[in-house]
Amino acid sequence: MLTMKNVSKVYQTEMVQTHALRDFDLEVKEGEFIAVTGPSGSGKTTFLNIAGMLEPFSSGQYMLDDVNVGALSDNQRADLRNQKIGFIFQGFNLIPDLNLYENVEVPLRYRGIKAAERKKRIEACLEQVGLASRAKHLPQQLSGGQQQRVAIARALAGEPRFLLADEPTGNLDSLMARQVMELLEQINRDGATIVMVTHDPELARRAPRNIQIVDGQVADLTLYQGVARQTDRAVVGG
Numbered sequence: 001m002l003t004m005k006n007v008s009k010v011y012q013t014e015m016v017q018t019h020a021l022r023d024f025d026l027e028v029k030e031g032e033f034i035a036v037t038g039p040s041g042s043g044k045t046t047f048l049n050i051a052g053m054l055e056p057f058s059s060g061q062y063m064l065d066d067v068n069v070g071a072l073s074d075n076q077r078a079d080l081r082n083q084k085i086g087f088i089f090q091g092f093n094l095i096p097d098l099n100l101y102e103n104v105e106v107p108l109r110y111r112g113i114k115a116a117e118r119k120k121r122i123e124a125c126l127e128q129v130g131l132a133s134r135a136k137h138l139p140q141q142l143s144g145g146q147q148q149r150v151a152i153a154r155a156l157a158g159e160p161r162f163l164l165a166d167e168p169t170g171n172l173d174s175l176m177a178r179q180v181m182e183l184l185e186q187i188n189r190d191g192a193t194i195v196m197v198t199h200d201p202e203l204a205r206r207a208p209r210n211i212q213i214v215d216g217q218v219a220d221l222t223l224y225q226g227v228a229r230q231t232d233r234a235v236v237g238g
Contacts, residue, residue, distance in 0.1 A: 007060035035207035086155030145176030
């Protein structure tokens with residue numbers, strides 16, 4: 001589903017050249033749930049932004065569903081992103097003056113989806129995250145965990161095949177973090193492919209596959225089935 005080969009990202013200023021990713025190689029298969037970990041500044045967010053086509057890469061190849069992302073125009077990348085990818089952010093990014101229904105509706109309006117279809121999707125997604133009865137509530141009337149579930153509903157409403165989650169439990173206490181993780185696990189069982197960046201080792205271990213990024217490269221691939229089963233060293237590049 002997603003393949004990156006020798007992907008590099010260089011940020012250039014007048015005085016400094018910073019390599020955020022170096023010869024980055026990764027394959028994500030359809031239906032996987034992958035946790036991405038690594039120290040601050042390792043390249044996790046850069047990887048996620050490139051995967052979500054929010055920023056370009058400097059060199060290498062990125063294929064998403066057999067489409068060469070590097071060969072697309074800005075408009076073509078935006079179209080592919082809208083069709084294939086849903087985003088879940090640490091900060092929820094809900095609009096405070098809109099109720100839950102309206103928050104989930106916003107991206108569907110931008111995509112030009114007709115009102116009847118919007119209603120069907122919004123109600124189904126709010127039901128899926130357990131907040132159908134709160135559709136008319138404002139975000140500030142909810143707990144942090146509930147707000148993150150609204151953000152997940154908003155991402156699901158676009159019917160993406162691929163979810164990118166950037167520290168989705170970072171602003172939550174441990175109980176709410178586990179509840180959000182359980183919801184993501186159910187969404188994955190329902191067929192969505194999920195890549196989640198997290199600093200929480202407990203949550204990372206719950207994902208069937210872990211990827212550690214260090215200095216802009218894949219440094220460690222660990223497969224889990226409840227407990228650690230296999231560790232392979234795969235230092236990429238040089």
